[in-house]
Amino acid sequence: MMVMFDSLNRHMLPPYGAEWTHAPNFSRLAARTVTFDACYAGSLPCMPARRELHTGRHNFLHRGWGPLEPFDDSMPELLKRHGVHTHLVTDHQHYFEDGGATYHTRYSTWEFFRGQEGDPWKGQVRDPRPPRGGDLHATRNALYRQDLVNRQHLDAEEKQPQTLTFDAGLEFLATNHAHTNWFLQIETFDPHEPFFTHQRYKDLYQHDYDGPHFDWPDYARVTETDEQAAHARYEYAALLSMCDHSLGRVLDAFDEYALWDDTLLVVCTDHGFLLGEKGWWAKVVQPWYNELAHTPLFVHDPWLPHRDGTRHAGLVQTIDIAPTLLEFFGVPRTPDMRGRPLRDAVEPDDAPGQPLRDAALFGIFGGHVNVTDGRYVYMRACAGEDNQPLFEHTLMPTRIRGRFTPAELADAELVPAEAFPFTKGTPTLRIPAATAPFLSPARFGSLLFDLATDPDQEHPIADDATELRMIRLLVGALREHDAPISQYERLGVPRDPDEVGEEHLLVAAQRATADAARLPAPRSDDFPAGRLNLRTPLTELLAEPLAADAVRRHLPGLLDSELLTVRGGGSLLQLAGATGGAGGLGRGRLAALAEELAHLFPTREDNPLLAPEHPVRSTP
Structure with missing residues (x-):
C-alpha cells in the first residue's frame, strides 16, 4: 500500500524536527516504519514525479510534464500482469488532463474525486463572489475562478476531496484486507495549494490576523508583509494537520486489520513547497532548493519488523519506489529501471553498510540539473544565456492542460531508435523547446551548497575542487540516465567524467548573477x-x-x-x-x-467621504 501526498514539506513534520506543527500521526507512523533522512525527488514537479513512480527512472532530461510514453514501463501495470489487483483512489486532477491521461488506466481499477484547486468540476456561468476583504492571490485566471466555484460545494469536511479519497481507500481495505495480492494507492492532492481546509484545523494555529484572504500564494517572490506571509504558513499547516488526520485513519485500519504483519506501507510525496524561505513562494520559478527536493519518506516492510522505528541516512530517491513494490510481490524490475529496491538500502545482502548510490540527480526539464552526494548540492545552470540547445523527446506531444501546437511540431524530427536504449526499439520525436524568461536557470547561475555548514542553503560557496568533483558526479549521472547529447551541450559539460577540467567550472563565473538573484524583492x-x-x-x-x-x-x-x-x-x-x-x-x-x-484611489480609511463598498459574501 502507498499513501501519497502532494507538496508535503519534510521540514514541517515532527519526525524531521518540526516542533510547532500538529501532526501526531506522522510521529506514530515513524514508530512503525523506517524514516529515510536523505530521500530526494528526481523529475519535477507533479506528473514527472509520478512518471518516475511508474517507470523507476528519471525523465526530466528528455521532456517536460507529460503522459506515460508508449515505451514506458508502468509499475502498477507490471503488477497487474502478474496477478496483483492494483487500485488507485485519488483527487489529483492532473491525472485527468492532457498531460496525465495515461496513468490511471494502468491500474486494475480506479476512483477519482473532484474539486481540488481549479479542477473543472462544477459549471457556473455567473461569476462567483470573491472572499470578503479581498484576496492576496494575484493570478486571477480561469483556474482561480473555477476554484472559487468549487469551494461553494465543499462546505463541510466530509465533502472535501481529500476526505472522500481516504474514505474510498478505507472502503477498499475493509473489503479486501483478508485477501492477498493487492496494491492500494491512496493519493491526495493535499497539502498542495490552495490551502483550503475547515475551521477545526485552523483552530490548531490561532493567530491574530485581520488582513485579506490568503491561502494560495502565487508562484513568485514574497512581496507580502511579514504578517500576511505568516498567515499563509499557518494556512498550510492547517491543511497539513488535516492530512495528518487522514493518515491516522489509515494507521487505525492497519491496527484493526493487523496489516502490519504482512503489508508493505510506503508514505511519500512528490516534492515540497516554499513558504517564504529564501524569499520565495511555491516551486518551479526558482532553483530546486532542499525545501522542495529533499522529501519525506517512510516505509514499513513486514519482513523487516526489527527495522521499525529506525532511520536510514543513505541517499534514496523517488525512482526507488517502483522497484521496491515490484520486489515485494516477486516481480522482476525491468532493465530500463534505474531505481533499486529500498530493502537493498536498509538491509543489503551483498554489501552491508553500502548506500544505494553515491549521488542523486534531480531537476525540472530545461532548468538546473542538480546533483547531491548527501553533503554538497550542486545546481548546474545552463552555460549560455539562451539555455540552448533544448529538445523534448516524446511520442506523446501533450503538456499539462493542452497539446503541442502545430507550430511547435512543425520543426519536429524523428530520432532513430538507437538514440535511447529505454524506448524499446521505437524512434521518438525531437521537438525544439524553449523556456520562458522567468523560468530559465540563467537567471540564477550555478550554485554550490555545503549542507554540513549551511543546511538551509542560505550561503552558496565557491570551491573549485568540490565543484569539479560534483561536475564529475553530474556527468556520470547524465550517462547513467541516458541523457541526450543536447543536455551536455546546454550545461557546457563533457560526456566523459574523466574529461572534466577547470574550463567547465561555472560557479565563480556566474557568481554575480547568482548574488543578484538572491536580493530580496520589494515588499x-x-x-x-x-x-x-x-x-x-x-x-x-x-x-x-x-x-x-x-x-x-x-x-x-x-x-x-x-x-x-x-x-x-x-x-x-x-x-x-x-x-x-x-x-x-x-x-x-x-x-x-x-x-x-x-x-x-484612496482607501476608505484615507477618505471617509467615499461610499462604502457593496458587501460581498465570503466564500468558504
Whole structure:
C-alpha cells in the first residue's frame, strides 16, 4: 500500500524536527516504519514525479510534464500482469488532463474525486463572489475562478476531496484486507495549494490576523508583509494537520486489520513547497532548493519488523519506489529501471553498510540539473544565456492542460531508435523547446551548497575542487540516465567524467548573477497603498483607465513588453520581484507609481467621504 501526498514539506513534520506543527500521526507512523533522512525527488514537479513512480527512472532530461510514453514501463501495470489487483483512489486532477491521461488506466481499477484547486468540476456561468476583504492571490485566471466555484460545494469536511479519497481507500481495505495480492494507492492532492481546509484545523494555529484572504500564494517572490506571509504558513499547516488526520485513519485500519504483519506501507510525496524561505513562494520559478527536493519518506516492510522505528541516512530517491513494490510481490524490475529496491538500502545482502548510490540527480526539464552526494548540492545552470540547445523527446506531444501546437511540431524530427536504449526499439520525436524568461536557470547561475555548514542553503560557496568533483558526479549521472547529447551541450559539460577540467567550472563565473538573484524583492509595506496599488492583480489594475494611464507614464513600455505575456496574471510587485528590478521596474519608479495610485484611489480609511463598498459574501 502507498499513501501519497502532494507538496508535503519534510521540514514541517515532527519526525524531521518540526516542533510547532500538529501532526501526531506522522510521529506514530515513524514508530512503525523506517524514516529515510536523505530521500530526494528526481523529475519535477507533479506528473514527472509520478512518471518516475511508474517507470523507476528519471525523465526530466528528455521532456517536460507529460503522459506515460508508449515505451514506458508502468509499475502498477507490471503488477497487474502478474496477478496483483492494483487500485488507485485519488483527487489529483492532473491525472485527468492532457498531460496525465495515461496513468490511471494502468491500474486494475480506479476512483477519482473532484474539486481540488481549479479542477473543472462544477459549471457556473455567473461569476462567483470573491472572499470578503479581498484576496492576496494575484493570478486571477480561469483556474482561480473555477476554484472559487468549487469551494461553494465543499462546505463541510466530509465533502472535501481529500476526505472522500481516504474514505474510498478505507472502503477498499475493509473489503479486501483478508485477501492477498493487492496494491492500494491512496493519493491526495493535499497539502498542495490552495490551502483550503475547515475551521477545526485552523483552530490548531490561532493567530491574530485581520488582513485579506490568503491561502494560495502565487508562484513568485514574497512581496507580502511579514504578517500576511505568516498567515499563509499557518494556512498550510492547517491543511497539513488535516492530512495528518487522514493518515491516522489509515494507521487505525492497519491496527484493526493487523496489516502490519504482512503489508508493505510506503508514505511519500512528490516534492515540497516554499513558504517564504529564501524569499520565495511555491516551486518551479526558482532553483530546486532542499525545501522542495529533499522529501519525506517512510516505509514499513513486514519482513523487516526489527527495522521499525529506525532511520536510514543513505541517499534514496523517488525512482526507488517502483522497484521496491515490484520486489515485494516477486516481480522482476525491468532493465530500463534505474531505481533499486529500498530493502537493498536498509538491509543489503551483498554489501552491508553500502548506500544505494553515491549521488542523486534531480531537476525540472530545461532548468538546473542538480546533483547531491548527501553533503554538497550542486545546481548546474545552463552555460549560455539562451539555455540552448533544448529538445523534448516524446511520442506523446501533450503538456499539462493542452497539446503541442502545430507550430511547435512543425520543426519536429524523428530520432532513430538507437538514440535511447529505454524506448524499446521505437524512434521518438525531437521537438525544439524553449523556456520562458522567468523560468530559465540563467537567471540564477550555478550554485554550490555545503549542507554540513549551511543546511538551509542560505550561503552558496565557491570551491573549485568540490565543484569539479560534483561536475564529475553530474556527468556520470547524465550517462547513467541516458541523457541526450543536447543536455551536455546546454550545461557546457563533457560526456566523459574523466574529461572534466577547470574550463567547465561555472560557479565563480556566474557568481554575480547568482548574488543578484538572491536580493530580496520589494515588499508591499515598502510603498503607500491605495484601493488600487502595486499588489493589485494586473488584470484589475489595467481595467481602470486612470490606473492604466499611470502605469504607462511611470513604467513606459511595460504594457507592450513580453513581461505581461509571461506574467500577466500577477501584480506589479511580483513582476518587479521576478525581474530583480529590470525592465524599468526599479524601486524609484515603483514608489512614484504607488504614490500616484494612492492619490487616485484612496482607501476608505484615507477618505471617509467615499461610499462604502457593496458587501460581498465570503466564500468558504
